[in-house]
Amino acid sequence: MTDQSSTPDGDPGEExxxxxxxxxxxxxxxxxxxxxxxxxxxxxxxxxxxxVARPVVAVVxxxxxxxxxxxxxxxxxxxxxxxxxxxxxxxxxxxxxxxxGREFTVVDTGGWEVDAKGIHLRVAEQAEVAVELAxxxxxxxxATVGATDTDEAVVRLxxxxxxxxxxxxxKVDDQRVEADAAMLWSLGLGQPYPVSALHGxxxxxxxxxxxxxxxxxxxxxxxxxxxxxRRVALVxxxxxxxxSLLNRLAGTERVVVDPVAGTTRDPVxxxxxxxxxxxxxxxxxxxxxxxxxxxxxxxxxxxxTQTALEKAEVAVVLVDVSEPIAEQDIxxxxxxxxxxxxxxxxxxxxxxxxxxxxHYLEREIERELVQITWAPRVNISATTxxxxxxxxxxxxxxxxSWDSRIPTAKLNAFLGExxxxxxxxxxxxKQPRILFATQADTRPPKFVIFASGFIExxxxxxxxxxxxxxxxxxxxxxxxxxxxxxxxxx
Numbered sequence: 001m002t003d004q005s006s007t008p009d010g011d012p013g014e015e016x017x018x019x020x021x022x023x024x025x026x027x028x029x030x031x032x033x034x035x036x037x038x039x040x041x042x043x044x045x046x047x048x049x050x051x052v053a054r055p056v057v058a059v060v061x062x063x064x065x066x067x068x069x070x071x072x073x074x075x076x077x078x079x080x081x082x083x084x085x086x087x088x089x090x091x092x093x094x095x096x097x098x099x100x101g102r103e104f105t106v107v108d109t110g111g112w113e114v115d116a117k118g119i120h121l122r123v124a125e126q127a128e129v130a131v132e133l134a135x136x137x138x139x140x141x142x143a144t145v146g147a148t149d150t151d152e153a154v155v156r157l158x159x160x161x162x163x164x165x166x167x168x169x170x171k172v173d174d175q176r177v178e179a180d181a182a183m184l185w186s187l188g189l190g191q192p193y194p195v196s197a198l199h200g201x202x203x204x205x206x207x208x209x210x211x212x213x214x215x216x217x218x219x220x221x222x223x224x225x226x227x228x229x230r231r232v233a234l235v236x237x238x239x240x241x242x243x244s245l246l247n248r249l250a251g252t253e254r255v256v257v258d259p260v261a262g263t264t265r266d267p268v269x270x271x272x273x274x275x276x277x278x279x280x281x282x283x284x285x286x287x288x289x290x291x292x293x294x295x296x297x298x299x300x301x302x303x304x305t306q307t308a309l310e311k312a313e314v315a316v317v318l319v320d321v322s323e324p325i326a327e328q329d330i331x332x333x334x335x336x337x338x339x340x341x342x343x344x345x346x347x348x349x350x351x352x353x354x355x356x357x358x359h360y361l362e363r364e365i366e367r368e369l370v371q372i373t374w375a376p377r378v379n380i381s382a383t384t385x386x387x388x389x390x391x392x393x394x395x396x397x398x399x400x401s402w403d404s405r406i407p408t409a410k411l412n413a414f415l416g417e418x419x420x421x422x423x424x425x426x427x428x429x430k431q432p433r434i435l436f437a438t439q440a441d442t443r444p445p446k447f448v449i450f451a452s453g454f455i456e457x458x459x460x461x462x463x464x465x466x467x468x469x470x471x472x473x474x475x476x477x478x479x480x481x482x483x484x485x486x487x488x489x490x
Contacts, residue, residue: 014409028485055218056105058130061140063111066170070197071108099207136164143169143181164213167192229278233312237328240318241348245382275392314342325364342398343375351381398475446479455482
């Protein structure tokens with residue numbers, strides 16, 4: 001952080017106060033880290049530069065042939081949700097991958113079924129879209145089962161697409177199955193590469209083969225753009241309408257939506273233009289009530305949701321107004337605050353609410369969400385599109401607060417007035433004194449207060465409230481840490 005005491009909005013009186021307080025610190029024992037912070041040596045990191053458009057690879061195949069396991073093998077980490085049940089992946093999900101120094105985007109898809117109906121039909125449609133929006137395709141077949149009628153149908157679609165295809169014969173765990181893999185020559189897609197995605201056998205050879213057919217520049221780069229846009233995570237307990245909202249914002253059936261809770265299990269990124277800007281939205285699997293009580297795919301989906309929060313800058317927490325505010329809603333909001341992300345609360349299904357429910361909802365908000373009175377509130381309906389446009393100013397305001405920095409002179413002058421009007425209570429005959437304050441960081445705003453004694457939690461909350469009243473900070477958590485320093489011995 002650079003010392004901003006000489007900024008235009010800091011008047012000479014404020015600068016004088018800051019200089020006097022800074023000089024007074026010399027009487028106290030300060031560490032090198034303290035001195036660096038006081039002198040404004042904290043660096044503001046600037047991330048610049050645009051990434052080159054990476055080629056895109058779609059991984060397709062029937063349900064439960066090991067597509068997500070192969071994706072995890074390519075990534076070198078457990079990222080895609082895997083479970084020994086068909087249909088765990090339901091949307092198309094993109095990840096960054098690298099092999100032999102070449103970077104590319106790999107897109108995991110839901111399984112294909114020829115006679116798919118209902119949700120499975122929509123999953124198949126997502127897989128077809130993934131092929132259209134790819135530079136190359138990895139077609140995964142279960143070598144232990146051999147080519148099925150569905151596989152033959154997928155081959156016909158792949159030929160029509162004209163995209164280069166690498167045929168992966170998966171589940172070849174030992175040499176005995178290699179003969180079964182060779183039978184897949186009959187599909188007419190060229191050499192089948194025997195692989196065990198689970199154990200890593202043959203994965204290097206198939207990735208080498210993939211690099212041979214991947215173009216150096218992507219022809220579909222606009223489908224999975226990177227960098228730049230602000231990142232928004234849609235979070236909330238299961239079935240509050242996160243996928244419906246994403247589809248409404250995108251204007252397309254981008255994410256599989258079904259009345260069954262927990263349809264989404266992988267975070268799905270979508271670039272959406274709203275209010276004249278492009279935003280990167282992440283639709284996440286609903287956060288369950290207790291992570292350690294969930295099992296299988298839902299457990300890993302909860303971890304993916306936390307990852308999505310960590311990658312986001314601002315979170316939109318959806319609350320279903322047709323039901324009472326639950327412990328899960330409060331826990332999700334707390335998770336956003338704990339992660340230090342900007343926050344907007346969207347009350348969904350507002351169009352379904354009658355006057356009586358509205359009365360009780362307002363009481364619930366006052367009682368249950370008193371800790372986030374600073375968060376912007378938007379009343380929406382994801383199904384009808386009611387007021388979803390109001391999300392944009394709320395997001396912009398929250399992000400502006402999240403990025404904001406208070407000049408050191410202004411901060412100390414303000415705290416001086418506050419402390420003079422409401423000094424810290426005397427405890428055990430001592431009254432701690434605030435010596436100096438500085439903003440150490442942004443995203444979220446973090447303040448460090450140097451004091452001559454312990455500052456109680458209640459007084460810290462009072463300082464936070466006054467900071468918000470004076471400087472806004474709408475939509476962002478703020479952190480206040482206190483460093484107690486003793487006077488130098490003479």
